[in-house]
Amino acid sequence: xxxxxxxxxxxSVSAAAMISASAQAEELRLLTWAGYAPQEVIDQFEQxxxxxxxxxxxxxxxxxxxxxxxxxxxxxxxxxxxxxVTGAQKEYRIYKPMDLSQLNAEQFIPSMLAxxxxxxxxxxxxxxxxxxxxxxxxxxxxxxxxxAYSFNDLCSDDYKGKxxxxxxxxxxxxxxxAMGEDPFAAYTDEKKYAEILGKVEQKLIDCKDNVKAYWSGxxxxxxxxxxxxxxxxxxxxxxxxxxxKETGNINFVPPESGALGWIDTFAxxxxxxxxxxxxxxxxxxxxxxxxxxxxxxxxxFTASAGAEEFVNDELSNSYKIxxxxxxxxxxxxxPPVPAGLEIIEGKTLDRIKAAQ
Amino acid sequence: MNGKKLSFYLLLxxxxxxxxxxxxxxxxxxxxxxLRERVSYGVYEFSLLHYQAFFTEPLYWNTFVRTAVMSILAxxxxxxxxxxxxxxxxxxxxxxxKNLMFLACLIPFWVSELVRTYGWMILLRESGVIxxxxxxxxxxxxxxxxxxxxxxxxTGLVYTSMLFMVVPLVSTLEGMDDSLVEAAYDxxxxxxxxxxxxxxxxxxxxxxxxxxxxxxxxxxNYLTPTLLGGKDSLWFTEQIFTQFITRFNWEQGAAFGVLxxxxxxxxxxxxxxxxxxxxxxxxxxxx
Numbered sequence: 001x002x003x004x005x006x007x008x009x010x011x012s013v014s015a016a017a018m019i020s021a022s023a024q025a026e027e028l029r030l031l032t033w034a035g036y037a038p039q040e041v042i043d044q045f046e047q048x049x050x051x052x053x054x055x056x057x058x059x060x061x062x063x064x065x066x067x068x069x070x071x072x073x074x075x076x077x078x079x080x081x082x083x084x085v086t087g088a089q090k091e092y093r094i095y096k097p098m099d100l101s102q103l104n105a106e107q108f109i110p111s112m113l114a115x116x117x118x119x120x121x122x123x124x125x126x127x128x129x130x131x132x133x134x135x136x137x138x139x140x141x142x143x144x145x146x147x148a149y150s151f152n153d154l155c156s157d158d159y160k161g162k163x164x165x166x167x168x169x170x171x172x173x174x175x176x177x178a179m180g181e182d183p184f185a186a187y188t189d190e191k192k193y194a195e196i197l198g199k200v201e202q203k204l205i206d207c208k209d210n211v212k213a214y215w216s217g218x219x220x221x222x223x224x225x226x227x228x229x230x231x232x233x234x235x236x237x238x239x240x241x242x243x244x245k246e247t248g249n250i251n252f253v254p255p256e257s258g259a260l261g262w263i264d265t266f267a268x269x270x271x272x273x274x275x276x277x278x279x280x281x282x283x284x285x286x287x288x289x290x291x292x293x294x295x296x297x298x299x300x301f302t303a304s305a306g307a308e309e310f311v312n313d314e315l316s317n318s319y320k321i322x323x324x325x326x327x328x329x330x331x332x333x334x335p336p337v338p339a340g341l342e343i344i345e346g347k348t349l350d351r352i353k354a355a356q
Numbered sequence: 357m358n359g360k361k362l363s364f365y366l367l368l369x370x371x372x373x374x375x376x377x378x379x380x381x382x383x384x385x386x387x388x389x390x391l392r393e394r395v396s397y398g399v400y401e402f403s404l405l406h407y408q409a410f411f412t413e414p415l416y417w418n419t420f421v422r423t424a425v426m427s428i429l430a431x432x433x434x435x436x437x438x439x440x441x442x443x444x445x446x447x448x449x450x451x452x453x454k455n456l457m458f459l460a461c462l463i464p465f466w467v468s469e470l471v472r473t474y475g476w477m478i479l480l481r482e483s484g485v486i487x488x489x490x491x492x493x494x495x496x497x498x499x500x501x502x503x504x505x506x507x508x509x510x511t512g513l514v515y516t517s518m519l520f521m522v523v524p525l526v527s528t529l530e531g532m533d534d535s536l537v538e539a540a541y542d543x544x545x546x547x548x549x550x551x552x553x554x555x556x557x558x559x560x561x562x563x564x565x566x567x568x569x570x571x572x573x574x575x576x577n578y579l580t581p582t583l584l585g586g587k588d589s590l591w592f593t594e595q596i597f598t599q600f601i602t603r604f605n606w607e608q609g610a611a612f613g614v615l616x617x618x619x620x621x622x623x624x625x626x627x628x629x630x631x632x633x634x635x636x637x638x639x640x641x642x643x
Contacts, residue, residue, distance in 0.1 A: 213586040227483040346603035
């Protein structure tokens, strides 16, 4: 009996030793969006640095919720959108300030780096740097008879039962702009903002019959559009371009009131264990050649200076079909969301969902 | 303390620890979270605000009533469909057939609920299998959308919970002496009276325990109503998920969680009272 006990003990000790040995191999736990860390890039990074990358795919709300639950532990690098960094940081303290001296600043497009730094600074500390940017607008079966689209078309009888959008804040904001309001200007004025949302709520409830289904992930939306079950949707540019490549007639269209522009960033979770690897990863993926590979996987352009030269023509063409200079200038970039607004938006979204 | 007593408590420890650490503690923590209100960045104070919101905002209250009513309906439907199935397995099928039938009920549960639900979506969607077949057979001249309504949700829920009704029913019915049924017929009963006065009363413990399990599973289901219900799905668990994950409103979500626990327990208690069963009897019937 005693002998077996000893044997078991020895076995468990050696097992523990093995586990700790494997933990010593360096690891970067990355919480990001689908497509932002293609396997090819991960393999190359592992080869060059010896650091293993563990990727978890996520979205803005999920990232904040995951980090909030662990008070910022479990990951070494996350990629929230820049408008969602300061609010979440003030509220839940889930990030730590970035040490910008660890980064190759010249790899970033200067104007984007400056904008993200300004938008994510609290008490002089910078909490994130830009990585990938893109826009939300409409994805439609493009026909010659119609050359201007508006978010209001989602409520038009022409698309009855053939419409899809997300039941999330971008939809509310897009409709507010289409109705001639400026929700971003009202960010600081809760009362005014609630008033605008009230109008949007009424409109979305009135035309709920138009909606086929609310989509929740990019792939689900692409499926709905590809099968023809949905012919007009609010969605991301990359999804529209992907469909354009496949079908030739479905494409991304910036609406008249302006597409909504977002920048996804890099931020360090408060209890991340391997900041060094995180900085290495950022510097690695911001190299123009690597950034171009990510652009090809994700469909969106990066904040890496000079990466566009390496992106294949097909992708840069689809981008040019959708955008001209004036629609580019008309992009509405999300400013940081003050805390508290999300509660109002939440109630609005709940009521739209519940309306019969 | 003598050795016997010590070993008794030591053996009891794992159970007590599991109950306390994995069930009691998280529930108490939930209760704690639900009783506070966010005042400013990271500052909270005690408040009943979130319980108040549930009762004053018709939206949440209606969602709960809708979820409860649909769950009760789904439970009743599951019972209606499962009873003949269970009767056949327990009394009519013999030997190998019996095992095969049981297996047939079990096999769908070898894949995850998500995959099963997607299976239904492939069948029922506008560009899906059934719609395609109807058009091919000339029964429909345009694609038919069968997803995203309450009937689809109900189908999915019944499908998901069938097994949990069949198993307790089969084990109760198997224990029934066939001569009871024969005697009832000999005494001049027709099919209906035999079912009503002999079989069902005998099977009540199985029915009650099956119903409790199915009701709780349905009420707490998240995937099926959300995926099959689409834009009108409105399920209470979905509300809880939304509050926690997309609204960052843990306080409201926790309050909903506590309310769901209390209200569903109340419904089960009422059900037991109405069927004059004790909880203990119902839960041990299929052992």
